Amino acid sequence: MGAAAIGIARQRNLFGVVLLSGIYSFLMATLLVVLDAVDVAMTEAAVGAGISTVLLLGAIYLAGSTESKPIHKPWLPLFVVAVTGGVLVYGTLGLPAFSDPQAPIHQHVAPQYLKEGPEKTGVPNVVTEVLASYRGFDTLGETTVVFTAGIGVIALLRRGKPRKRFKSRDSAKAGDGGGAS
Amino acid sequence: MRLDIILRVLAKLLIPFAVMFASYVQFHGDFGPGGGFQAGVIAAAAVIFYALIYGLPSARKVVPDALVEAMIALGVLIYAGVGVAGLLLGGNFLDYFVLAHDPVHGQHRGIFWVEVGVLVTVFAVMLKIFYVFAGRSRSPVDSEDAS
Numbered sequence: 001m002g003a004a005a006i007g008i009a010r011q012r013n014l015f016g017v018v019l020l021s022g023i024y025s026f027l028m029a030t031l032l033v034v035l036d037a038v039d040v041a042m043t044e045a046a047v048g049a050g051i052s053t054v055l056l057l058g059a060i061y062l063a064g065s066t067e068s069k070p071i072h073k074p075w076l077p078l079f080v081v082a083v084t085g086g087v088l089v090y091g092t093l094g095l096p097a098f099s100d101p102q103a104p105i106h107q108h109v110a111p112q113y114l115k116e117g118p119e120k121t122g123v124p125n126v127v128t129e130v131l132a133s134y135r136g137f138d139t140l141g142e143t144t145v146v147f148t149a150g151i152g153v154i155a156l157l158r159r160g161k162p163r164k165r166f167k168s169r170d171s172a173k174a175g176d177g178g179g180a181s
Numbered sequence: 182m183r184l185d186i187i188l189r190v191l192a193k194l195l196i197p198f199a200v201m202f203a204s205y206v207q208f209h210g211d212f213g214p215g216g217g218f219q220a221g222v223i224a225a226a227a228v229i230f231y232a233l234i235y236g237l238p239s240a241r242k243v244v245p246d247a248l249v250e251a252m253i254a255l256g257v258l259i260y261a262g263v264g265v266a267g268l269l270l271g272g273n274f275l276d277y278f279v280l281a282h283d284p285v286h287g288q289h290r291g292i293f294w295v296e297v298g299v300l301v302t303v304f305a306v307m308l309k310i311f312y313v314f315a316g317r318s319r320s321p322v323d324s325e326d327a328s
Binding site: 038039042043046047050051054055058059062123124125127128129131132133136137139140142143144146147149150151153154157158 | 219229233250257261274303305307311315317
């Protein structure tokens with residue numbers, strides 16, 4: 001994954017960058033499977049490696065596939081990134097050890113969810129149970145966020161008049177394709 | 182793309198399984214890993230795959246634009262509707278216990294419909310983003326190659 005990340009940073013050809021980020025997402029998905037977070041791994045594989053790769057390829061098609069040379073030297077951003085990363089790593093030192101059962105996050109409501117959840121909801125999958133039932137409001141908010149994102153993209157990218165023209169031509173072409181298959 | 186027979190045949194073989202897997206992830210989400218979000222993206226990925234192989238216009242024929250746009254809003258409405266149904270049946274907003282006579286069944290029913298709402302919105306948004314991206318063209322002539 002580190003190699004993929006460095007490759008992404010160094011690569012000037014955006015096609016390569018997109019493929020590398022797809023590889024990165026797949027590695028991330030396997031890592032999440034190793035961590036027993038299968039739900040997240042599924043999403044990562046489908047969105048990160050699948051759909052966003054396709055979207056980025058579409059964007060490359062629209063915008064051209066080589067990155068222009070940067071105007072400024074990259075030292076200041078590199079410094080900021082290094083300092084932020086260092087602070088974050090320093091912050092992890094204060095966290096409880098990985099998969100420590102005594103960690104505060106496992107003491108608050110998690111035992112209750114794990115113990116009562118299956119009986120109360122009759123749903124064996126704890127992720128679904130917490131997501132849809134205990135945290136129903138949060139998930140409603142998430143769905144609204146996705147909805148808002150969709151509306152935003154439509155508002156930005158959808159074009160009024162020319163689109164109708166495209167549509168008529170598209171449907172004509174689809175007619176040809178249907179005949180060929 | 183249009184004449185590439187290997188891709189076309191393979192896509193025809195794979196897409197039904199992708200859609201099947203999406204519905205499995207959706208409806209089996211109570212018992213195994215998965216749920217509305219995952220199922221939505223997998224289903225959208227299946228349609229995007231179809232669009233890549235067979236061209237954007239034929240995908241637009243299968244899942245029309247108007248339907249996708251309606252689904253974006255419909256999913257959120259289903260989700261919020263479950264909450265309102267709970268209100269009308271005498272519980273709190275998003276309270277599933279009142280949705281059936283047996284509280285556990287009510288939970289089941291509530292979770293099921295909530296996940297359906299998530300599925301519909303996520304699927305439609307993903308597909309719509311792909312449609313608007315792929316529908317644009319650099320020059321007006323070659324809008325076809327974007328897919």
